Amino acid sequence: MKTARIGLIGLGVMGANLALNIAEKGFAVAVYNRTTERIGEFVSSAGDLAENLIAAESPQALVAALQPPRAVIVMVKAGAPVDAVIARLRPLLEPGDMIIDAGNANFHDTRRREAELRKAGLAFLGMGVSGGEEGARHGPSIMVGGQAESYEAIRDIVEAIAAKYEGRPCAALLGPDGAGHFVKTVHNGIEYADMQLIAEVYGLLRDGDRRAPERIAGLFARWNEGPLQSYLVEITAEVLRATDPLTGRPMVEMIVDRAGQKGTGRWTVIEALSLGQSASTIEAAVGARSWSAAREARAAGAAILAGAAPSGEGAPALSDDDLEQALLAARVVAYSQGFSLLQAASEEYGWNLDLATIAEIWRAGCIIRSGLLNDMAAAARQGLPHGLLIFAPDFARMLAAAAPALRRTVARGALAGLPVPAFSAALAWLDTMRQPRGTTDLIQALRDFFGAHGFERIDGGTGQHGPWAK
């Protein structure tokens, strides 16, 4: 009987493409899917690659086709389906075997699953995969969490299927248990922020300048040749250029302005807050998607809040260069907040995350790949002053040059009545982080007034109270 070193459960968009990628790199892979009709269809549409595919009609058949110690990738919908698949696999596996969850799991689930399976003598890797359908098929960025010896057992396969940046695989073991899935979550949070910033630029040009999508596309295409070079800027140009085959109008104009979200953006914000941080640019992006769902209320608000509309007076003119600089600055801020969150989680969970390695494996394959990541990796290697990417000398210089444009962009949005929540959040954070004396002195005084919380004095001493104390 033909056997394989690795199995894969879940032949949806990502699983099917990942299985083809593995087969193409010369590894046999046994495949199973809950809806079993999908298995035969998948193998028969695989062409020459079918040679390396073993169709398993049941989890038992899949396990039987694997060489011990067995390794099974689970690529199903995140949440309860992963637990359901693990429950079916667990009695079929032997100590030393391994389950790899390659979906977008919440890292708390990954920590729980890892601990439970470890008790049963089974290894568990939480493996974040980024790059969408195309990435899964031809080379994603792969963020792994788990034990080193478990990763070593499949490292050659993971590195073979990963995207390459100048020949180096964009895959790494980043830390134990939930580290890989946490990094993938923050990756997605940064992706939310980047997309929101791009959408805000589109809004300023569409509603502020009455510019047609085709013209905005040209701008993004040009920016993609400069410091903003990135996958998301590249595909924005493509998307804005596309025409609806049914009406002949720009495709983007035919799409309902209500965005979906599956959880990773929200998880980033929740984790940031629970770690005493605020990834405010990402938060603004998640919030914008949430408010996009209130479409009927927004339509009603146009009339109800008509009186709050701006006069338009005093709104500064914006050049294309301003928008380019503003996007660059806000993008750096979003990454910086994401990196700080990674650092905070690393300390909380004892992961020892290496930010430089993370930036390096994001340079190709993943959705947020961009020209900036190489510089970010170099800055992280040198050590970030106070742990902040925005303080790294090259980035601090870049932000100093771009800050006036970021200010004009936010001012233009505010005075023209065009919402720019992510740009605003980015600017507010930049200004917060260059303010030696903030305004929390007053917050502390108020807290002391109504709750006798006490405060520190600037001339020394803690637990002090103000003269208002009764």
Ligand code: NDP
């Ligand atoms: P699809 O919807 O294309 O496929 C879902 C898969 O999950 C199918 O194989 C389905 O089997 C299986 N499944 C669902 N529920 C169960 C269950 N209870 N028991 C067993 N199998 C089940 O999803 P994707 O491939 O897009 O996503 C898979 C994972 O990858 C998710 O965690 C997703 O968040 C993540 N991901 C997705 C990306 C993307 O761009 N699409 C990018 C990166 C990660 P069946 O055919 O029987 O329904």
